[in-house]
Amino acid sequence: MPIFNEKYGILTNMEDDTTAWLPARIRHERENRGWSLSQFAEKSGVSKAMISKIERGEASPTATVLGRLSGALSLTVSALLSRTASVHHGVRRYATQPLWSDPETGYDRRQVLSGQKIPLELVEVNLPAGQQVSMPAAAFTFIQQAIWVLEGTLLFHEGDRVHQLDQGDCLELGPPQDCIFHNQGGENCRYLVAVVRSTP
């Protein structure tokens, strides 16, 4: 639905309208576990009145509240907010996997799996020739992951260290550091990022 932004005089029509699906999603997750509002409140540390408001669409929860609710549900925020979550039997069809694309560069990222039952995420990344992306360490605390090159060659820079990963190579990452993914070759590079979420 288009939103007219009066200050800038343009239509911004790209909102992911959480009010359209989040209330039902939260309620569904709670009822699926057979919890009352009181039980959910006790487990999450969010007041039952607030949970009731969220489920009735009368308030929009902050990220902090979402973190508490998802924790009580043993989910990441991402998994809780994933709308493929209610897909039965755990199958994530290719066509329904969330895809982010940058048309200018051809870079795209596909969320193959955001685990509901297991603490695992699989993200397939397409990095065109000559492109690179960087990641600050702070974005990825408490994360354990590996990179598997499906196609092409990837130069992986961490600090002043560089790994060249060819097709089929796999890299198990250690502690978070600032890093850069770089495809400096003349051909496309495709790789999988497998993330194990740890519990502190």
Add this chain to the structure above:
Amino acid sequence: MPIFNEKYGILTNMEDDTTAWLPARIRHERENRGWSLSQFAEKSGVSKAMISKIERGEASPTATVLGRLSGALSLTVSALLSRTASVHHGVRRYATQPLWSDPETGYDRRQVLSGQKIPLELVEVNLPAGQQVSMPAAAFTFIQQAIWVLEGTLLFHEGDRVHQLDQGDCLELGPPQDCIFHNQGGENCRYLVAVVRSTP
């Protein structure tokens, strides 16, 4: 990090602490696109002052604001909040990855990664046309896994349930059950088994 809930006198320690990663994530997504706060504000319909606060961790955005930000970034909220990332050494070269083959059938398994720092295993399986392998539930107790089809079509029998997985599809498995991997088509099937080892 444990949170003492005074009203209920218990420790609730299951929060997904968004303050630990969300600010940097939002900033990264913005900077990765080369947008200023003003440009991001214009595209999202969220004030630049608020975006600044979010990135500095001075405010926790509501789901509605997250919807707007993710929309401008061409992401779902779930994708925006998923954590993918970076780091360190531990390269497993293709040529050194352990490979098990059955010459008669052409079935082979490659251990892409057996995690030392992280409880993750990645196994690439090649299942020729007409072949199948079975696995009793007992083989993977305390194991959590997902299957991602890289090529071809896989019929996966889980108990009395059958999933047809086409190229790119991904299946998150539930509780351990007897299962069968079957390539009943006329072409090769290749798939990745990602296993998260849990501690009981």
Add this chain to the structure above:
DNA sequence: GACATTAATCCATTATAGTAGACGGTCAAT
């Protein structure tokens, strides 16, 4: 130097998220 532009943060205000306790309804036991 002056001036214009752009970026990010500050500030005062409004809107609403979030809470604790109260309320009314339902159900089971006595």
Add this chain to the structure above:
DNA sequence: ATTGACCGTCTACTATAATGGATTAATGTC
């Protein structure tokens, strides 16, 4: 019938999210 437990929603209040405009700092041009 009454009572107690539990349910979800209401209410009044506090805390903070979110805004628009102002301010500050940096940069580039003349």
